[in-house]
Amino acid sequence: MSKMKSQPSRRAFLGYASALGIAAALGPVSMAEAAAKKGGTFVMALKGGESTNTLDPALSLSHVTYQALRAYSETLLNVTEDGGLEYRLAESVEPANGGQTWHFKIRSGVKFHNGQELTAMDVLKTMERHSNEDSKSGALGIMKGIESMSVDGDIFTVNLTTPNSDLPYLMTDYHLAIQPNGGFDDPAAGIGTGPYKVTANEPGVRYSFEKFADYWDDSRGHYDAHEILVINDDTSRAAALQSGQVHAVNLVSPKTAKLFARAPHIKIETTDGKGHYIFVMHTDTAPFDNKDLRLALKYAINREEMVDKVLAGYGSVGNDSPINAAYPLFDDTIEQRQFDLDKAREHYAKSGHDGSPIVLHVSDAAFAGALDAAALFQQSAKAAGIPLELKREPADGYWSEVWNKKPFCASYWGGRPVQDQMWSVGYLSTADWNDTNFNSPEFDAMLLEARAELDEAKRRETYGKMGRLVREEGGLINPMFNQFIDGMQQDVTGWVSHPNGNLMNGFIASKTWFE
């Protein structure tokens, strides 16, 4: 399977310089296909689907539509398990003009489910739909740096306003699934180039697929048919797997994962990811505009206890930065912040806070176990003499009414393929989702500097400085990174953990088979 593909190491792909050399090494060359058995119907039960969902890639947001997209559509490139890149609908990528212009050679002989042949024009139209002024795409943010796009034969060319050595990574965003004519005709039609063709689309209930006979890559899509059932209730989802009704489930609840895995026909796969369960403070709003108060709260949170109790050990402690070892170019010399009540008291006293309750807005909509985490935080803060008050918010409307509006609330970030993207969407002073209202000209300057930096070591160093700055000055309290916990039947074979997403970054249906 893909794990064994002959690919360059992650390192070789990180820097801009090496990106020049992508074309030589990449390709869907597989060595293990011979072992893969074909056939069967693969049924998944997933949390995170609503009857309001659509198959339009631009509006895809939930776990369920994400998995459905992975089944029926493809992007130009994918991120591999080790952080490198692999070609999908692009056959090769060439940077030019110092990383300001990028040429993507589009694969030939690929068919859409409606029988049309994939052309570079479809790619251009897709990118246009996600970036034009009418766009409501979830990928609009990452398309911002594009100045112009053009097509010449089977070459699709992107011109950027400033050089960006990470552009191929941006093209792996799952929203940017290639659709016939860019999806301008019927964006929610569910027609793509993926290994499975949509046969039923009942939002919030189920999706079914059959193997697309003309799929271009023999090394993927081993099942004859595929079905996604939407089961949002944790216990019901577990029961569906235990009773043998489905072959895989996502988001196994950490507290019961061990009990659940006792059944002999079931296995649990855990993956260290980039997602983090956090509390965010607006650094420009009193009392959180006071650095000492922020530090007091950062010292007053017991990270180990949270990982133990909220994640049942399925995770790792955070360090008040969104970046962990799952990212390329992670600086592992940044000192881990410890739970330290004395320091918390000291900073709290120094902040001169008047002792009025500090209100933390929280809901389990932020992340699973947010109320529990907040209750733990409240108790440990109390030990440091910090009066934390919890305000339970409605799950309904949490992301529109509370997050990014209230100065101190629980939140969640899923992570991004590369550091540049993570910092750009969440911490740049002008970013739309800068949920800590972090405003540091020094940080912004370093981010731009790193983006255009050719030397990998220098880039790592700059990212390290940025991480330290956010850890010290920022409004992010990051107690933990969660693991993805997926459950499946023993006979599902070919599993490879992928740090970018659960269920093999969405490719479980494409890359596994029944033994």
Place this chain on the structure above:
Amino acid sequence: MSFLVVKLVSQRIALGLMLLLAASALIFVGTQMLPGDVAQTILGQTATPEALANLRAELGLNEPALSRYFSWLGNAIQGDLGTALTNGKDIAESLSGRLGNTLFLAACAAVVSIPLAIILGLLAVRFRNRWPDKMISAVTLATISIPEFILGYLVMYLVAVKLRWLPSVSIVRPEMDFIDRIEAIAMPVIVLTFVVLAHMMRMTRAAILNVMESAYIETAELKGLSAFRVIASHAMPNAIAPIVNVVMLNLAYLIVGVVVVEVVFVYPGMGQYLVDHVSKRDVPVVQAAGLIFAAVYIVLNTTADIIAILANPRLRHPK
């Protein structure tokens, strides 16, 4: 008498329609007042301001409310409920499928639970304060006071995971025939029966006990009629009004309130459909579903009133 009945019934139906109109206005105003913004909730955390502005314009959220109300009402009367803002699906189409599922589940649960509740209620009166009465009371009270999802989990683990008699979820596929569908909803029906049984059973018991002391019951007893006959054919007709009202309340619950059971058994009914669209602020869908729920209540309440009137001869002929 038949003329009077026709007059009463038609009066109530006319009133019901007026109520529905009033409810539609209230629902419309209510949905306008809902906090939160459809564009933001559709696009979620990953929305940029440009994307939001684009979506808002496309959804026509900038027109005045009053004109939107009348055009909505006019279309709704003609059966055109519009399309969902979130996924562009035809509302009438999605809604009719969901409503069909909901009514099917509610009907099956009602067919099982209503007769059962009334029979148990009659038995409880017949063996009043003896052990059958106490047993029935204790068991039904226990089932009603356990949260629905616990009942759901327990039934699911026993029937689907341990015994493997039935699939653990009630997903309905178009190719299913009637028998398959009954099988799919067997577990939700069991749970819903547990949930609604106690209320109806206890009201039957209490309402009949309330009339048992009346003089005519004594007369019937003195005539030497069997105890059960006295209860069923002499006491019950005079206790019908409260029983019917409680039955209607529970029917209404079975139609509009089974969200939890739907979620546990993954049954595609109206409850979850409304909750999803409310939380995405998909106003046209919320309005359409709200209108249907309002109609359900109004029809059930009107029916209960009419039955109560018919059941009491003295009410039919007010002095």
Place this chain on the structure above:
Amino acid sequence: MSRIPTSALIGLVFTSAYFLAALFAPLIAPYELGAIVGDVWEPMSSEHWLGTDGIGRDLLSRMIHGGRTTIFVASAATILSFTLGSTLALTAVVVGGWVDMLLSRFIDLIMSIPTLIFSLVVLSVVPVTLPVLILVMGLLDTTRVYRLARAVAQDVNVMDYVEAARLRGEGTRWIVFREILPNTLSPLVAELGLRFIFMVLFVSTLSFLGLGIQPPAADWGGIVKENKEGIVYGIPAALVPAFAIASLAISVNLVADWVLSRTTSLKGGR
């Protein structure tokens, strides 16, 4: 009537025990509200009689503190809905005519608005506090009580003895409280017992809307929910509160049954 039947006695003992525990919660709870004292889902032990919950809080303490909110909120909301619902209904029936018609249709109208939309709208205009919570729950339930009370009262209202009272020239208040209320009491008391249970369960449902109890305080339904993943694995933290709700429900209704039998016997002696 001096002899209390065994079942009623059991009901009384349990009900009063729960109410007393609620009243004196801070005195009898072994640990402070919200204190983290152990590991996740510890089994029952001499230190933690009922074990610990999902993040290591003592379950017994949490149950005692939670019982306080549960019983207080449910009782207050039940009393509100009953007083308001039955008074309105009885008045509507006795006065009759337009008053009855307007009130009844207004109640139908309120009932027909889906609870979810109703609660969200209320939530958007008033601050979320405990009194608001009780008020919303009480008012929503008033509609149900009203319909039932009206149905029962209407049957009673046409009875000969009510007619006789009217002819005697008794006032509306006399007819409501002396003639109709005693004769509608049995179904109403039965309903009261059940409404109380619905309220206990309803508190935890509202937390989805952010209307519920604020952490670290809890209600029994909420504790069941917090630990619901443990149910199928027999974790006490999920089962104990469910058991508490069920036993409270049964004992309250045993008392209601007893009151019911007393009211019907009293009537017989009329």
